[in-house]
Amino acid sequence: MELSWQVTRPVTSLKRFLNQQGVSHRVFSDLKRDGSIRVNGQTVTPAVDLQVGDAVTVVLPAEAADPAVATSREPITVLFENRDWLVVDKPAGLNVVPGPANRTDTLVNRIKGHWLAEQAENQVPHILTRLDRFTSGVVWVARHRLANSLASQLQAAHQVDKRYLAVVSGQVADDHGIIDAPLASDPAGYNQMVSPAGKPAKTEYWVVQRWANATLVRVKLHTGRTHQIRAHFASLDHPLIGDALYGGPALGGMTRQALHAQTLAFTDPFTGEARQFSSEPPADWQQLLRNLSKES
Template identity: 55%
Template sequence: MKFSWNVTHPGATAKTILAEQGVSHRMFSQINQSNGQVLINGRSVKPATKVNVGDQVTLIVPEEPADPNVPVSDGPLTVQYEDENLMVVEKPAGLTVVPGPSNRTDTLVNLVKGHLVAAGDRQLVPHVITRLDRDTSGLVLLAKHRLANSWLNQQLGDHTLVKRYLAIVSGQLPADHDMIDAPLRRADDGVNQIVAPDGKSAQTEYWVKQRGADWTLVEVLLHTGRTHQIRAHFQSLGHPLLGDELYGGPQTQLMRQALHAYALSFEDPVTHDQRQFECPLPADMSAIVQA
C-alpha cells in the first residue's frame, strides 16, 4: 500500500515527516524488514534524506503474507463499516475473537479473513484493535494492514479512541454516576481479576441508565484497559454483572455476562475525520431491560 504526504515546513527529513504522520520507530523497523520503501517525489531514498517544502514523501508498505495457520471461515459476519484501512464489525456473544490452541478455525479473525478473501482483498492479516471477551457482545475495530494497526493502537494508548459499554449489574447501585478507582491484579489461585493494593491502576466510570427490581443498567466508560476490568470492578462493589459465572453474577436471567460494547469513536487515521459507531443491545440483554 502507498501513502503520501506533502512537505509544508523546511528543515525536515523524510523520516521526521513520516513520524509527524504517526509512523512509529517500530513501524519503520517492520517496514525495513519487509522491503518497504520511502520515496521523495517518486524516487527511492534513505529515511534520513532531507526534504524541501513542496516535496511529496511517500511510504510504501508491503503486503503482509497471509498466515496459513489461520484458516478461512465463510460464516456470517455483520460489518458496520469498511474501507481499505479498517473495519468495524459486530461480534455476537459466544464468538471468540482470535484463534488460540482450543479454537483455530471458528473465531472472529477467521470470519474476517474469509470476508476479505471473498472480496478479493490483498491484505489478509486482520489486526484486532479492540478485543472483547468471548461472551461479551458488541463492536470490534480491526486494522486491515500493519500501518493502520500502528496508527489505531497509538489512539488506543493515548485514550483518543473511546469505547463505551452497556452492562446490567445485579442489585441497585446507590449512585447514579460514579468513578470506580481500584487497582486490579490476577487472583493468586485463578484466572479472575481482583481488587488489591498491589494491583495495576484501574478506573471505571459509570452512569445509571435504567433500574429494575433486582438489576441496574449502566453505561460504562473505561479510563484504563485492564483484563476483565468492568466485571471485576462491579463485583468489588457487590454488584456483579448478571450471568457472570466467573465473578459470581446471578444466572437466572442470563447465561453469559451482561456486557455489550455499544459505542466506538476514533479519528480516521488517513482522513482525520471523526468516526462514530453504535450497536444496539442484543436480544438477550434487551429482553431483560424491556420486561
C-alpha cells in the same frame, strides 16, 4: 499499499517526518526491508534530507494471510470497512482470536475468510478492541500495520471513546460514579482482582434504569484492562448478571455476562473525520430487560 504526505514545515530527517505521521519504528523497519520510500517521485534511502514542499510517498508491503490460521467461511456483520479499518458487530459466544478452545471458527478466522473472498491486499487482522467470548458488540480492527500503529497511539492518548451497556446485580446507589482501582490477575483463578500491585484501571458509569434486584448502567472505559468492567463492578458487590466467573447471579434468563459493547468513537488519523459506530443489543439482552421489568 501507497500513502503520501506533503512536507509543510522544516524537519530534521525523513525518519522523524514519518514518525510524525504515525510511522512507528517497527513500521519504518518494515519499509526499509520490504517496502519503498519516494521523495518527489524518486526512490530514496532513509538518510535523505527533506525540504518544505517535498512530497513523501511510502509503499507498505502487503500483509499476506497467515497459513497457520484456519479460514472460516462463517459470515461476519460488517458495520464499516474501508482501506484502513474494519468494524464488526460480534455476537456473544464467539471468541475473538484462536486459542486452545477454538482454533477454527473465531472472529479472526471469519475475517480471514471475508478478506480472502474479496481478495484484499492486506489479510492480517490487527484486533484493536478485544471482547471476551460472551460479550457482544462493536470490535475495531486495523487493516494494515500503519493503521494499527496509529490506533495504538490514539488509545494510549485516551482518544478513543468506548461505551458499554451492562446489567449489574443489586441496586447501584449513585446515578454516576468512577471506579478508579488497579487490577491484577488473581493467582488463584482466571479472574482479575482489585490490587494495589495491579495496573491502573478506570471505569466511569451512569445509571440508566433500576429494578428490584438489578441496575442497567452505561459504562465508559478510560483504560482497557482485561475483564475491567466485570472485575470493577464485582469489587463493588455488584457483579454482572449471568457472570459466573465473578459471582454474578442468574437472573432474567440471561445465560452469559450481561455486557454489550455499544459504541466506539474516534477521530480518524488518516482523514481527520469523526467516526462513530454503534451496535444494537442482541435478542437475549432485550429479553433480559423485559424479564427484569416483569419481575420488578
